[in-house]
Amino acid sequence: MPISRQVKNSMEHSSWIRRMFEEGVKLKAEFGADQVFDFSLGNPDLEPPEAFRAVMRRLVEDTRAGTHGYMPNAGYASVREAVARKASAQQGLAMGASSIVMTVGAAGGLNTALKAILDPGDEVIVIKPYFAEYHSFIQNHQGIVVEVEAGPGFSLSAENVRAALSPRTAAVIVNSPNNPTGVIYTRAELSALAALLSEHGARCGRMPYLIADEPYREIVYGGAEVPSAMAAYPETIVVTSWSKTLSLPGERIGYIAVSPRCADAKELFEALAMCTRNLGYVNAPALMQRAVAELLDEQCDVRSYARRGSELARGLRAAGYEFPDPQGAFYIFARAPEPSTARRAEAAASGLDLDGGADVAFVMHLKKYKVLGVPGRGFGTPGWFRLSYCVSEATIRGAIPLFAKAMEDWKAGR
Numbered sequence: 001m002p003i004s005r006q007v008k009n010s011m012e013h014s015s016w017i018r019r020m021f022e023e024g025v026k027l028k029a030e031f032g033a034d035q036v037f038d039f040s041l042g043n044p045d046l047e048p049p050e051a052f053r054a055v056m057r058r059l060v061e062d063t064r065a066g067t068h069g070y071m072p073n074a075g076y077a078s079v080r081e082a083v084a085r086k087a088s089a090q091q092g093l094a095m096g097a098s099s100i101v102m103t104v105g106a107a108g109g110l111n112t113a114l115k116a117i118l119d120p121g122d123e124v125i126v127i128k129p130y131f132a133e134y135h136s137f138i139q140n141h142q143g144i145v146v147e148v149e150a151g152p153g154f155s156l157s158a159e160n161v162r163a164a165l166s167p168r169t170a171a172v173i174v175n176s177p178n179n180p181t182g183v184i185y186t187r188a189e190l191s192a193l194a195a196l197l198s199e200h201g202a203r204c205g206r207m208p209y210l211i212a213d214e215p216y217r218e219i220v221y222g223g224a225e226v227p228s229a230m231a232a233y234p235e236t237i238v239v240t241s242w243s244k245t246l247s248l249p250g251e252r253i254g255y256i257a258v259s260p261r262c263a264d265a266k267e268l269f270e271a272l273a274m275c276t277r278n279l280g281y282v283n284a285p286a287l288m289q290r291a292v293a294e295l296l297d298e299q300c301d302v303r304s305y306a307r308r309g310s311e312l313a314r315g316l317r318a319a320g321y322e323f324p325d326p327q328g329a330f331y332i333f334a335r336a337p338e339p340s341t342a343r344r345a346e347a348a349a350s351g352l353d354l355d356g357g358a359d360v361a362f363v364m365h366l367k368k369y370k371v372l373g374v375p376g377r378g379f380g381t382p383g384w385f386r387l388s389y390c391v392s393e394a395t396i397r398g399a400i401p402l403f404a405k406a407m408e409d410w411k412a413g414r
Ligand code: PLP
Pocket: 042, 104, 105, 106, 107, 108, 131, 175, 179, 213, 215, 240, 241, 242, 243, 249, 253, 254
């Protein structure tokens, strides 16, 4: 068997986003890109801010010796110092360079953090719906994924986490603003989780880490605030990137911030610096480290995401779709409407699985209108589907009547 069972399992978990992306490629080739309304991928369509280009032009002219050499695995000390100032302001906790490890995006940061803390068989709790790749990342380091239901409105429910804790719990991953729901966890929810983890840790002698995955922290709407996970719980590791904030996902630059309140903060920092090397990342891209250090106050055009999100939300609500209002990130997670009896029979005849909800059937129905979303089961939550609105306003405007028609036809059994 040429491919490992674990890799096959990971491929299975990420397959819905990939599959819908591939459907989009086929449809665009057949009908033309402007005829397809593709809400399947979280790939920001906004360009980086102009300041990024200006900094890059300047940096490529830097001819000082050693500019392209190896560096400490955690990244340039001066960059980490600058990043620490920003992280301190966001988390409300004073940090210096020794709390920051520069990473290859948030994905590189999550893998580095999990590699540093997991022993084989350790458990990591994820909240449903979750970023699909958490499964692969946890399994990469011999961890076991423990899935927990969100609370009402996709809130963070400490009560639900309680039942999933065990002496093998190494970490809980929270992602706020959330992909795929757009929900921001409240201070009270984080405090309740922190109290639970502290109590559990004290009882069983192993304090779980809280991994706060925050690549969407700066993409929030209506003045919403993202409460600090570090302020809530001492054993916190924040992982983030500039993929969304500066629209740089291809450049692979992010960081890990270790709370100075972690019991083993110094050792953890050293472990992270070693793991980023051992995983083969070695260090985060040098040029990008120098670039982001000069762009700490810059952002992509967040207001444009806000406009798109509210326009799409308005159109979908008017057409009868149900979903929590997006507070941040650029996703809407909507309920797949109930299928009619006739539609159930049709789905059964074509071998479609309606177990747990009609997300796959409804996403396939949307495809007939050349509208693409991703079934919720790709995020561990059947019965819902994700729409990613990092697409042009023309795409949103063009799609709204199609969403309405699709809903009308679905209800009428057409
Ligand atoms: N975490 C979440 C919740 C994400 O949505 C993403 C990317 O979409 C990542 C992590 C990975 O981000 P990066 O591209 O910076 O590795």
